């Protein structure tokens with residue numbers, strides 16, 4: 001059931017276990033084709049939130065809503081448009097991806113006549129088509145996780161919920177999962193993804209929600225969350241489409257008001273230290289693009305997210 005604007009909404013969502021509050025009064029609305037990173041220390045309440053959205057556990061009070069439907073009251077309809085990867089069981093090693101996905105497709109009620117094409121489509125998304133008939137027991141962890149992602153995508157959901165999808169993978173496995181997340185965004189999906197890896201969040205997420213002790217600390221765009229850092233400077237990485245001479249670049253870029261330091265990482269990448277503030281970032285970006293240097297990316301560095309994260313977690317302790 002595709003809707004034009006995918007949305008996830010929590011309204012005063014609360015989960016307690018006896019006297020312990022795992023999630024406290026979460027109110028949050030996420031809407032549109034984007035990736036939202038869900039950050040917080042161990043035990044913060046991330047998995048609890050994601051399980052409430054997939055009706056794996058039930059709220060003590062409040063509501064989890066998917067595309068306007070209360071998940072607990074309309075589980076089947078709500079979850080039709082939502083794929084969830086939380087606490088995935090191991091794939092039975094003797095099965096091939098095609099066999100494993102066939103079983104899942106059957107359980108999900110995908111009609112037999114459609115199963116093959118749905119499976120091929122999902123394996124194509126995660127770039128595992130060439131491995132459809134090999135035993136998963138031989139696969140790397142990254143490949144197995146891509147098969148798990150394919151399982152989530154079988155019903156072509158417009159919302160995808162992932163709990164630490166890259167944990168336990170090596171750098172290549174992580175990069176592969178990140179590529180899948182980017183592909184999902186390009187196809188108009190809403191991805192809500194918990195993670196402990198801040199560089200991954202800066203890399204693929206448009207927005208960030210931070211949580212600690214079951215309480216939401218902030219939900220905003222990546223840029224605004226990073227700009228909250230108490231650090232008295234902002235580090236931005238700039239990518240160029242054409243190689244440039246570092247010395248002349250430093251001269252030109254260094255003249256822009258708000259740029260304190262220019263460091264040429266190589267002929268295609270610059271690191272800038274800016275005076276703090278989103279408005280400074282906005283102005284520097286405008287001037288950089290106007291300067292005809294072939295700027296193709298402008299990204300506050302992940303250390304800015306780390307600074308904000310550590311500030312926020314410290315304040316909530």
Ligand SMILES: Nc1ncnc2c1ncn2[C@@H]1O[C@H](COP(=O)(O)OP(=O)(O)OP(=O)(O)O)[C@@H](O)[C@H]1O
Pocket residue numbers: 017020021022040041042043044045046047048049
């Ligand atoms: N069934 C349960 N009974 C009692 N307490 C629970 C239960 N499930 C979770 N908790 C507690 O709720 C808190 C939140 O757990 P949750 O799994 O949501 O954290 P998390 O943010 O996902 O952490 P991590 O980063 O370690 O995965 C933890 O303190 C956890 O011990």
Ligand SMILES: [Mg+2]
Pocket residue numbers: 046047048163
């Ligand atoms: Mg967790």
